[in-house]
Amino acid sequence: MCLGIPGEIVEIPSDRTDLAKVDVSGVRRAVNIDLLDGQPLRPGDWVLIHVGFALSKIDEDEARAALEFLEGIGQAYEDELAALRDSGPEPEG
Amino acid sequence: MMRFVDEYRDADKARALSAAIAGLCEPGRTYTFMEVCGGHTHTIYKHGLEDHLPESVTLVHGPGCPVCVIPMGRVDDAIHIAERPGVIMTSFGDMTRVPGGRGSFLDAAARGADIRMVYSPLDALKIARSNPDRQVVFMAIGFETTTPSTAVTVLRAAAEGLRNFSVMCNHVMIIPAITAILDSPGLRLDGFVGPGHVSTVIGCRPYEFVARDYGRPLVVAGFEPLDILQAIHMLLLQIAEGRSEVENQYARVVPWAGNPRALRAVDEVMEPRPRFEWRGLGSIPRSALRIREKYAAYDAERRFDVPGGRVADPKACQCGEVLKGALKPWECKVFGTACTPETPIGTCMVSSEGACAAYYNFGRFSRRRVREASREAPREAPR
Numbered sequence: 433m434c435l436g437i438p439g440e441i442v443e444i445p446s447d448r449t450d451l452a453k454v455d456v457s458g459v460r461r462a463v464n465i466d467l468l469d470g471q472p473l474r475p476g477d478w479v480l481i482h483v484g485f486a487l488s489k490i491d492e493d494e495a496r497a498a499l500e501f502l503e504g505i506g507q508a509y510e511d512e513l514a515a516l517r518d519s520g521p522e523p524e525g
Numbered sequence: 526m527m528r529f530v531d532e533y534r535d536a537d538k539a540r541a542l543s544a545a546i547a548g549l550c551e552p553g554r555t556y557t558f559m560e561v562c563g564g565h566t567h568t569i570y571k572h573g574l575e576d577h578l579p580e581s582v583t584l585v586h587g588p589g590c591p592v593c594v595i596p597m598g599r600v601d602d603a604i605h606i607a608e609r610p611g612v613i614m615t616s617f618g619d620m621t622r623v624p625g626g627r628g629s630f631l632d633a634a635a636r637g638a639d640i641r642m643v644y645s646p647l648d649a650l651k652i653a654r655s656n657p658d659r660q661v662v663f664m665a666i667g668f669e670t671t672t673p674s675t676a677v678t679v680l681r682a683a684a685e686g687l688r689n690f691s692v693m694c695n696h697v698m699i700i701p702a703i704t705a706i707l708d709s710p711g712l713r714l715d716g717f718v719g720p721g722h723v724s725t726v727i728g729c730r731p732y733e734f735v736a737r738d739y740g741r742p743l744v745v746a747g748f749e750p751l752d753i754l755q756a757i758h759m760l761l762l763q764i765a766e767g768r769s770e771v772e773n774q775y776a777r778v779v780p781w782a783g784n785p786r787a788l789r790a791v792d793e794v795m796e797p798r799p800r801f802e803w804r805g806l807g808s809i810p811r812s813a814l815r816i817r818e819k820y821a822a823y824d825a826e827r828r829f830d831v832p833g834g835r836v837a838d839p840k841a842c843q844c845g846e847v848l849k850g851a852l853k854p855w856e857c858k859v860f861g862t863a864c865t866p867e868t869p870i871g872t873c874m875v876s877s878e879g880a881c882a883a884y885y886n887f888g889r890f891s892r893r894r895v896r897e898a899s900r901e902a903p904r905e906a907p908r
Contacts, residue, residue, distance in 0.1 A: 435564045435722060435748065435878075436670065436722050436725070464645075464647065464674075464677065466677055466786075466790075467673050467674075467677065467784065467786055467787045467790065468786070469784055469785060469786040469787075480722065480725065480778070482670045482671060482674060482722070483617070483644065483645045483646065483667075483671050483674045484644060484645025484646070484647050484648070484674065485645070485673065485674040485677065487670065487673065487722075487725055487726065487784060487787060488725045488778065488780075488784065490777075490778055491777070494777055494778060497749060498748070501568070501748055501749055504571065505567060505571065505877065507877070508877030508878075511618060512644075515617075515618055515642070515643075515644040516644050518644070519643065519644035519645055519648045
């Protein structure tokens with residue numbers, strides 16, 4: 433919860449300004465990008481995601497290191513990924 | 526050493542930092558640092574970092590685990606709301622097993638309450654949209670990493686004019702918790718390892734009072750073992766040079782000014798409560814947030830009557846002492862015996878960010894623990 437999960441931007445829908453589609457360890461879903469402080473996003477960029485919201489943009493090295501760390505913590509990360517996957521394809525509205 | 530070397534890719538750097546840390550420690554002096562964030566606690570135990578520090582450096586674990594600091598009375602209040610007819614209660618999965626005075630969410634669900642775990646507050650909003658005849662409540666918990674998400678969700682609900690969605694706001698703030706710890710009698714700290722991701726939101730400026738008014742250095746740090754070792758090195762260097770400043774070891778992620786947009790969203794929707802009860806730390810003024818009058822329609826505490834009772838922690842549970850860093854997890858009387866991650870008595874054993882759970886899962890065989898246990902053994906031996 434307090435630890436952000438890195439996700440790679442795979443698509444910015446042209447009809448929505450508040451969402452971006454991300455890939456998190458192979459799980460794809462939309463996350464809210466309202467809270468990124470006006471930073472332009474492109475596919476291939478990485479963001480730190482907290483409970484469905486991207487809160488900061490990070491570089492790829494940092495994302496890899498963070499993923500490695502999260503994968504190392506085991507069950508807690510598995511649970512969070514499962515929750516992310518089960519929360520549906522994308523938050524509507 | 527082996528575990529660390531095997532697991533961590535940059536063992537040489539770690540060894541160099543370990544040596545540099547040892548070199549900064551004055552003989553005959555001890556150093557006690559608190560890592561505020563549960564994520565750091567996790568790294569420290571997972572990688573056995575204490576085994577790589579000189580004996581004179583002690584790390585104590587702080588209150589930075591949002592699940593751990595929720596008092597039993599708030600769990601009871603949430604269950605009270607959940608058991609009202611027509612209510613769907615939602616919260617993060619971490620909350621399911623947190624014990625209140627009348628059991629946990631799991632127990633309430635077994636009694637028939639409709640309690641659903643969600644990944645994001647937006648998922649709770651989605652449930653509200655598809656259940657227009659039900660009242661959907663999101664029990665919001667967390668420090669500054671989750672607060673902006675709750676704020677945006679309330680703004681979204683307001684924009685849509687949803688009439689069946691509300692938030693039971695339990696968001697807490699890290700700065701008042703640090704202040705309470707600095708003011709608590711009998712706890713001697715030489716500095717802080719500041720939280721990483723919380724700081725992406727609040728930035729580094731809010732910590733300046735720690736250095737200025739309390740004369741303690743604080744270094745915001747990342748979550749990798751090397752980050753934490755480097756932060757400890759930076760703390761020791763400040764002490765050696767007679768400085769107390771706020772420094773940012775995690776500048777690759779944490780901007781000095783934080784995330785102004787997230788802070789604005791929070792400020793629009795929420796305001797500090799006069800007081801909030803923290804498990805273990807007691808009642809701390811202006812330490813948590815509530816929904817502003819302007820968004821009263823989305824405030825579950827206004828929509829439903831909540832008992833608001835104060836429930837004392839179980840006598841055997843020493844989470845309070847663990848959260849203040851006064852006790853190590855293994856020093857608690859029920860640690861690993863009556864209290865385990867499967868059947869937690871206290872919150873510190875529930876969340877993976879809790880010091881007790883992290884220690885239970887990873888730390889039990891640390892060398893330092895074994896050393897301390899063998900020193901304690903003669904005193905504990907039966908006469």
